[in-house]
Amino acid sequence: xxxxxxxxxxxxxxxxxxxxxxxxxxxxxxxxxxxxxxxxxxxxxxxxxxxxxxxxxxxxxxxxxxxxxxxxxxxxxxxxxxxxxxxxxxxxxxxxxxxxxxxxxxxxxxxxxxxxxxxxxxxxxxxxxxxxxxxxxxxxxxxxxxxxxxxxxxxxxxxxxxxxxxxxxxxxxxxxxxxxxxxxxxxxxxxxxxxxxxxxxxxxxxxxxxxxxxxxxxxxxxxxxxxxxxxxxxxxxxxxxxxxxxxxxxxxxxxxxxxxxxxxxxxxxxxxxxxxxxxxxxxxxxxxxxxxxxxxxxxxxxxxxxxxxxxx
Amino acid sequence: xxxxxxxxxxxxxxxxxxxxxxxxxxxxxxxxxxxxxxxxxxxxxxxxxxxxxxxxxxxxxxxxxxxxxxxxxxxxxxxxxxxxxxxxxxxxxxxxxxxxxxxxxxxxxxxxxxxxxxxxxxxxxxxxxxxxxxxxxxxxxxxxxxxxxxxxxxxxxxxxxxxxxxxxxxxxxxxxxxxxxxxxxxxxxxxxxxxxxxxxxxxxxxxxxxxxxxxxxxxxxxxxxxxxxxxxxxxxxxxxxxxxxxxxxxxxxxxxxxxxxxxxxxxxxxxxxxxxxxxxxxxxxxxxxxxxxxx
Numbered sequence: 377x378x379x380x381x382x383x384x385x386x387x388x389x390x391x392x393x394x395x396x397x398x399x400x401x402x403x404x405x406x407x408x409x410x411x412x413x414x415x416x417x418x419x420x421x422x423x424x425x426x427x428x429x430x431x432x433x434x435x436x437x438x439x440x441x442x443x444x445x446x447x448x449x450x451x452x453x454x455x456x457x458x459x460x461x462x463x464x465x466x467x468x469x470x471x472x473x474x475x476x477x478x479x480x481x482x483x484x485x486x487x488x489x490x491x492x493x494x495x496x497x498x499x500x501x502x503x504x505x506x507x508x509x510x511x512x513x514x515x516x517x518x519x520x521x522x523x524x525x526x527x528x529x530x531x532x533x534x535x536x537x538x539x540x541x542x543x544x545x546x547x548x549x550x551x552x553x554x555x556x557x558x559x560x561x562x563x564x565x566x567x568x569x570x571x572x573x574x575x576x577x578x579x580x581x582x583x584x585x586x587x588x589x590x591x592x593x594x595x596x597x598x599x600x601x602x603x604x605x606x607x608x609x610x611x612x613x614x615x616x617x618x619x620x621x622x623x624x625x626x627x628x629x630x631x632x633x634x635x636x637x638x639x640x641x642x643x644x645x646x647x648x649x650x651x652x653x654x655x656x657x658x659x660x661x662x663x664x665x666x667x668x669x670x671x672x673x674x675x676x677x678x679x680x681x682x683x684x685x686x687x688x
Numbered sequence: 689x690x691x692x693x694x695x696x697x698x699x700x701x702x703x704x705x706x707x708x709x710x711x712x713x714x715x716x717x718x719x720x721x722x723x724x725x726x727x728x729x730x731x732x733x734x735x736x737x738x739x740x741x742x743x744x745x746x747x748x749x750x751x752x753x754x755x756x757x758x759x760x761x762x763x764x765x766x767x768x769x770x771x772x773x774x775x776x777x778x779x780x781x782x783x784x785x786x787x788x789x790x791x792x793x794x795x796x797x798x799x800x801x802x803x804x805x806x807x808x809x810x811x812x813x814x815x816x817x818x819x820x821x822x823x824x825x826x827x828x829x830x831x832x833x834x835x836x837x838x839x840x841x842x843x844x845x846x847x848x849x850x851x852x853x854x855x856x857x858x859x860x861x862x863x864x865x866x867x868x869x870x871x872x873x874x875x876x877x878x879x880x881x882x883x884x885x886x887x888x889x890x891x892x893x894x895x896x897x898x899x900x901x902x903x904x905x906x907x908x909x910x911x912x913x914x915x916x917x918x919x920x921x922x923x924x925x926x927x928x929x930x931x932x933x934x935x936x937x938x939x940x941x942x943x944x945x946x947x948x949x950x951x952x953x954x955x956x957x958x959x960x961x962x963x964x965x966x967x968x969x970x971x972x973x974x975x976x977x978x979x980x981x982x983x
Contacts, residue, residue: 386870397872401787404779405796408842412799415806415814415839422817469713477710486714488968493721495964497900499928500953503935504724507946550720557717581703604805611807613903614932641809645903649910652825656816663813667806674805 419664426658433654435647436624443625445662450627451637452666455541455616456609458631459548464602467553471560476586487561494554502618505547506539510619513546514538517632528629535634537621542631544620548612552605559604563597564590596684603677607670610641617642640666725957732954735947745913745925750941755952757915758930761830762959764919765909765926766899768834769841774891776838777845781887784846785853786875803843811839812904819908830919833909833926837901841894848890852883885974892967896960902928927956 386394426434427441438444474487514536521534571589580588622638638646644659651659744757780800784793815836819827856879864874880887910923911933934949 390870394870394872397875398787401779401783402792404776405783405788405792407776408780408796408803408846409792409799411839412803414818415810418814418817419810422820466713466717469710470717473710473714477707478714489721490717492961492964493717495896495960496724497902497928497956497960499900499902499931500724500728500957503931503949503953504727506935508723508727509720553717581699583703583706584699586706607805611805611809613807613809614928618932618935641807641903644809644813645906648907656825660813660817663810667810670805670807670810671802674802678801 416664416667419660419667423657423661423664425654426656426661429654429658434658435651435655438625441658441661444658445640445665447625447627447637448640448643448662449665449669451541451622452610452639452641452669454629454637455545455548455620455639456606458541458545459552459609460602460606462546462549463553463556463605464598466549467556467601467605468560468598470553470557471564472586472590474557475561475564476582476590490554490557493550494558496551498551498612498614499618501547501551502614505543505615505619509547510538510540510543512538513540513543517542521632529631532630532633532635534632535621537634539619539621539634540632541620541636544616544636545631547615547619548609551612551615552608555608556598556601556605559597559601560594563594567593596680600677600681600684603673603680607673607677610670610673611666613641613645617645728950728953728957731947731950733951735951736954740948740951744915746915748913749939751944753948755927755930755948755955757912758925758927758952759955760915760917761909761924761926762899762928764917765830765833765837765905765924766895768831768919769837769898770891770895772834772838773842773845773894777842777894778849778887780842780846781849781853782875782880784850786871786879800843800846803839804847806839808836808840808901809903809907811836812907814839815904815908828908828910828923829921830909830916830924833905833924834919836904836908837898840901840904841898844894844897845887845890848893849883849887852886852890853879855886856882885970889967889970889974892963892970896963896967899963900928900956900960902932905929906932927952927959931956 429441431437431439434441434444436444470490474483474490478486514534517534517538517540518536520530521532524530525532567590571593572585575585575589616639620636620638620642621634622642623635624638626635626637628635628637640662644662647655648659739752740754741759742756743752743754745753745755746757780796784796788796815832818835819829819832823829860878860882861874864878869878905926906929909926909929911929912923912925916922916924931949931952934945934952938945
C-alpha cells in the first residue's frame with residue numbers, strides 16, 4: 377500500500393517506469409514458476425511413448441518399461457543409501473571437529489577446506505575414483521571376500537579392478553559429506569548458550585556437553601542434512617557412470633563384485649548419446665521417475681526441517 | 689572417595705577417546721581431498737603444455753592435441769548461462785524481497801527449493817525434450833547446454849541474491865522513502881548497489897556449481913573434436929565432457945588419452961577453485977562479520 381501512496385505522486389513517465397520495473401521483476405518470478413511446471417509436464421509428454429513401449433524398442437531389449445526401471449531405481453536407492461550411511465557419521469564428526477575441537481584461529485580455514493570437497497566437479501571425482509581409488513580398494517575387496525564372504529554384503533567373486541558399487545558409494549559419500557557437514561555445523565553453532573553453560577556448570581567434560589546439549593538440539597538438523605545428501609546422491613550421475621561397472625537388470629546386495637546394479641542417472645548418461653526414437657522416450661521416462669523420487673526426498677527434508685524449526 | 693575417582697577417570701577417558709574419534713573423522717575426510725588434488729596435479733602436469741592450450745583435437749589420433757576447443761566451449765556456454773540466469777535470478781530476488789506479497793512469492797520460493805534439488809541430468813533431459821520440439825530430434829547446440837545449466841544456476845542466484853537484498857538495512861530504505869524516492873528508483877540506486885558485492889559473490893558460487901557440470905552437457909551440447917564458436921549451431925565441446933570422452937573413447941595410445949583427461953581435470957579444478965576463492969574473498973571483504981563459532 378505504501379507503493380500506491382508514493383507512485384501516485386509521480387509524473388506520468390515515472391509512473392510508466394515504475395510499472396515497467398514492477399512488471400519485469402514479477403514477470404521474472406512468473407517465468408521461474410512456468411519453467412518448473414514445464415519441466416514436469418514436458419518430461420511426462422516426451423516420456424509417455426517410452427512407458428508403453430514394447431521390448432524391441434527399449435534399450436537393452438527390456439521386456440517392458442518397468443522391467444527396465446525397477447533394477448535402475450533399486451541401484452540408485454541402494455548406492456545413495458550406502459553413501460548416506462558412510463557420509464553422515466563422518467559429516468557429524470567433521471562438523472563437531474570444526475565447531476568444538478579445532479583451534480579457533482584455523483576453524484574457518486578448515487571449514488573452507490571441507491567445502492572445497494563439495495566444489496570438485498563430479499567428472500573429476502569419476503576420473504579419480506576409477507583410476508586411483510578403485511585400484512587402491514581392490515585388495516581390500518579381495519580380503520573382504522576371502523574372510524567375510526559369508527556376509528551377504530561381501531558375497532561373490534571380488535572385483536579385480538575395484539570398480540564396485542562400494543567404491544561408487546564411497547565416492548558419492550565424499551561428494552555429499554560437505555553438504556551434510558555444512559548443515560550440521562550450522563545447527564551445532566546455534567545450540568542455546570544456556571544449555572551449554574548449564575552442562576558446563578554441572579562439571580561436564582567437553583564430550584558430555586556435546587552429548588547432553590549439542591547433539592540432542594541438533595538432531596533435526598542432522599536428519600535434514602542427511603536427507604538433502606540423499607537427494608544429491610540419488611541424482612548424481614557421472615561419478616557412478618564412470619566408477620561402477622554395471623550388469624544389466626541386476627538387483628543384488630553384494631557390494632564387492634564386478635557385477636553391480638546400475639543407477640537411473642548413470643544409465644541415462646551412458647545410453648543417451650547413442651539412443652534414438654522410443655529409446656529416448658524411455659530414458660526421459662526414467663528421468664521423470666528420478667525427478668519424482670528426488671522431489672519427494674527433498675520435500676521430506678524440508679518437512680523435517682520445519683518440524684524441528686531449522687532453516688531451509 | 690575411590691568410586692568417585694574411578695567415575696572421573698572413566699569420564700575423562702571417554703572425553704579423550706571421543707576427541708581422538710572426532711579428530712580422526714576430520715583427518716579421514718581430508719584424505720580423499722589430498723589424494724585427489726595430489727593425483728590430479730601430478731598426472732595433470734604431464735600434458736600441461738603450450739600445445740594443450742593452443743590446439744583442438746581435430747585430426748588427432750594418439751599423442752598430441754589439446755583442449756582449446758573444450759576450453760573455448762566452456763567459456764562460451766558459461767557466459768551464455770550467466771547472461772540468462774543472472775538477470776532472471778536477480779529480478780526474481782528483487783520481486784521476492786521488494787514487491788511480492790500473497791501467494792505468488794510463496795509459490796516461487798517453493799519452486800526455487802525444488803529446482804535447487806533438481807538432478808542435473810533431469811535438467812538436461814528437459815531441455816532436450818524442449819529442443820526436440822523446436823529443432824527436431826538429434827539437435828545439439830551450445831545454447832541448449834546453456835539453457836540446461838541455467839536451470840541449475842538460477843536457483844543459486846535467486847537464493848543468494850534474496851539473502852543479500854534482505855541484508856540491506858531498513859533504515860536505508862526508510863531514509864530513501866522519506867526523501868520521496870519511487871520504489872524502482874530506490875531499488876536501482878540504493879538497494880542494488882548496496883547488495884551488489886554479495887550478489888556478485890552468489891553469482892560466482894553459481895558459476896562454480898555449473899562450470900563442472902557434465903551430464904546435461906553430454907545430453908544437449910554433445911561433443912566434437914573441432915573448434916565451434918557459434919553457440920546456436922551444432923555440437924560444442926566443453927571441459928567436463930572432454931574429460932569424460934577422453935576416458936570413454938580411448939584410442940590405441942591409452943596414456944595419451946589419460947594424460948589429456950588429467951590435464952583437463954587440472955584446468956577445470958583450477959577454474960572452480962579460482963571462482964570459489966574469489967567468491968569467498970568478496971563475501972569476506974564486504975559482508976557483515978560472520979558469527980563466532982562453537983564454544
